[in-house]
Amino acid sequence: MFETKTCRSRKGPIPLGDEDHGEIALRPFFMLHDYLYLDDEMHAPIIETTDSAALALEELEREHERLLAQQAVVAEKVEAARVTFRNQRDAILVHGLSTALEDDEALRRAFSAEVATRLRVSDRTATNMVEEAKTVINDLPGLADAWRLGWVSQQHVRAATHQAWNVPKDARRAFDDAITPKARTQTPSRFQSTARKLREKLHPESIEERKKEAFALRQAEVYEDPDGMASITLHHSADVILSIEHGMRVLAKRRKNETPGEQRTLAQLGADILAEGLLSQLGVETLRIGAFGQTPESEPTISDADTDAESEPEDAESSGAEPSDFESGGVESGGVESSERASLHSALTPAQLAAMRPGVVITVPAETLLGKGDEPAVLGGYGPIDIDTATDIISQASSFHRVLTSPVDGSTVAIDPNKYRLSEQVKRLIRTRDVTCGFPCCDVPAERCDIDHVVAWVDGGRSSPEDLVCLCRRHHTLKHSTRWHSEVQPDGSLLWTSPTGAKHVTQRGGADRA
Numbered sequence: 001m002f003e004t005k006t007c008r009s010r011k012g013p014i015p016l017g018d019e020d021h022g023e024i025a026l027r028p029f030f031m032l033h034d035y036l037y038l039d040d041e042m043h044a045p046i047i048e049t050t051d052s053a054a055l056a057l058e059e060l061e062r063e064h065e066r067l068l069a070q071q072a073v074v075a076e077k078v079e080a081a082r083v084t085f086r087n088q089r090d091a092i093l094v095h096g097l098s099t100a101l102e103d104d105e106a107l108r109r110a111f112s113a114e115v116a117t118r119l120r121v122s123d124r125t126a127t128n129m130v131e132e133a134k135t136v137i138n139d140l141p142g143l144a145d146a147w148r149l150g151w152v153s154q155q156h157v158r159a160a161t162h163q164a165w166n167v168p169k170d171a172r173r174a175f176d177d178a179i180t181p182k183a184r185t186q187t188p189s190r191f192q193s194t195a196r197k198l199r200e201k202l203h204p205e206s207i208e209e210r211k212k213e214a215f216a217l218r219q220a221e222v223y224e225d226p227d228g229m230a231s232i233t234l235h236h237s238a239d240v241i242l243s244i245e246h247g248m249r250v251l252a253k254r255r256k257n258e259t260p261g262e263q264r265t266l267a268q269l270g271a272d273i274l275a276e277g278l279l280s281q282l283g284v285e286t287l288r289i290g291a292f293g294q295t296p297e298s299e300p301t302i303s304d305a306d307t308d309a310e311s312e313p314e315d316a317e318s319s320g321a322e323p324s325d326f327e328s329g330g331v332e333s334g335g336v337e338s339s340e341r342a343s344l345h346s347a348l349t350p351a352q353l354a355a356m357r358p359g360v361v362i363t364v365p366a367e368t369l370l371g372k373g374d375e376p377a378v379l380g381g382y383g384p385i386d387i388d389t390a391t392d393i394i395s396q397a398s399s400f401h402r403v404l405t406s407p408v409d410g411s412t413v414a415i416d417p418n419k420y421r422l423s424e425q426v427k428r429l430i431r432t433r434d435v436t437c438g439f440p441c442c443d444v445p446a447e448r449c450d451i452d453h454v455v456a457w458v459d460g461g462r463s464s465p466e467d468l469v470c471l472c473r474r475h476h477t478l479k480h481s482t483r484w485h486s487e488v489q490p491d492g493s494l495l496w497t498s499p500t501g502a503k504h505v506t507q508r509g510g511a512d513r514a
Contacts, residue, residue, distance in 0.1 A: 065150030072147040075133040075157075078115065082130055085111045085500075092482055092499040100477040109474065110482040110499055117440045117496075117504050123474065128158075135161040139172040142180040155188035163199040166210065171202045211237070228385045248273055363432065378435075422463060427451055430468050433509055438486075439475035440496055440504040446470040452479070454488050466492060469508075
């Protein structure tokens with residue numbers, strides 16, 4: 001593609017920076033002023049050809065490089081905005097005894113919230129954007145120049161920066177020199193492995209010490225998927241995860257071979273086996289999850305061989321035995337079928353559904369419950385689910401908590417506005433109404449949120465439905481440590497104003513997230 005030409009005392013083509021040329025190539029070939037002179041060589045005219053496919057692919061390649069270069073420009077803008085934002089700290093922070101965050105952390109969160117709300121992305125996505133831009137622009141200049149030229153992708157940059165975070169500051173330049181040539185010649189997935197190995201060589205701490213720090217970050221996270229589905233991601237030590245994966249495959253193959261007429265695929269069996277193990281440890285009766293449409297009578301009982309595991313399961317924390325919450329707009333639970341009927345729409349058996357008491361909130365419109373409407377039910381912390389699954393869960397509940405709402409505007413009633421301390425019933429009502437955190441672009445379920453007064457109690461606020469809002473701990477502390485603040489609008493929505501003056505509106509009940 002390139003002809004050999006002389007440009008500013010250097011001959012082309014531009015070296016890729018492979019193993020034999022890496023050190024020589026890294027010094028000059030990313031300089032942007034050279035790129036201006038080399039533009040003709042990099043995009044040499046295409047030889048006349050009748051091959052239209054080749055022409056189309058050449059154009060695709062060029063446009064892809066332009067797109068990658070533009071992503072680098074966005075990163076530069078993010079970092080420039082971060083520096084400017086930090087320099088105005090006195091106009092952003094709230095100083096006082098009640099602040100919950102250190103100044104630097106408050107600034108970091110406030111800026112991430114600005115980016116998240118302006119770009120309409122999640123707080124986590126914004127935080128990653130900010131930290132990745134900060135690292136690549138300041139600590140990995142070679143990789144940054146390659147990105148500006150469209151020679152590496154955002155996936156390469158993300159893999160490199162995430163590894164660089166665990167490399168000491170004074171070793172990051174050597175890390176940059178080593179990984180930049182690799183980024184030009186490797187796919188993102190292979191480069192991720194390369195960057196991890198190079199990080200290992202440059203890190204001054206032993207892998208044992210780093211494992212202890214990393215192990216403290218283990219967690220499980222839930223993600224919403226379409227069509228009534230969701231995913232759970234377990235971040236744990238590699239030996240545990242690989243052991244789980246191996247045991248899942250072994251049991252899935254065994255069950256497939258030993259169960260006559262088993263129609264589930266190995267992937268489906270593996271998913272059901274993992275779900276069974278988790279449900280049993282969380283207090284749900286140990287019964288097999290049947291295939292959809294399978295009645296409890298046709299489900300085989302679990303055998304001793306199926307419980308044989310190589311590792312001991314960890315103890316699960318007990319969450320108590322609160323009854324299910326149920327909102328029907330003032331309608332009782334009459335008309336629900338007997339708990340003895342087969343569970344035809346859920347993958348869980350009636351006994352397992354009966355054990356799903358702690359923290360489950362099902363909202364069913366009254367007309368739908370009575371069979372006169374088709375509006376879907378809502379599972380708290382998730383969203384719309386089919387009415388049959390909702391009915392399965394409701395039919396197993398031992399008791400209900402009705403949420404009384406105003407027939408005019410749907411607001412909750414029977415809350416004493418003159419009491420600062422909220423009862424558990426009032427907290428339940430507010431969480432049921434709000435569904436998620438009330439901060440813009442935040443989808444943390446309300447059941448995991450604090451309940452905050454929009455107008456602070458000390459400033460004349462009251463414990464009325466309009467003045468109470470669910471805020472996750474991150475945004476609750478952000479509100480009280482920085483100049484992010486909210487106001488209730490006449491229609492009940494919240495108007496948020498950022499420290500830089502940007503305004504964002506959120507609707508109660510997650511309506512703007514539907």
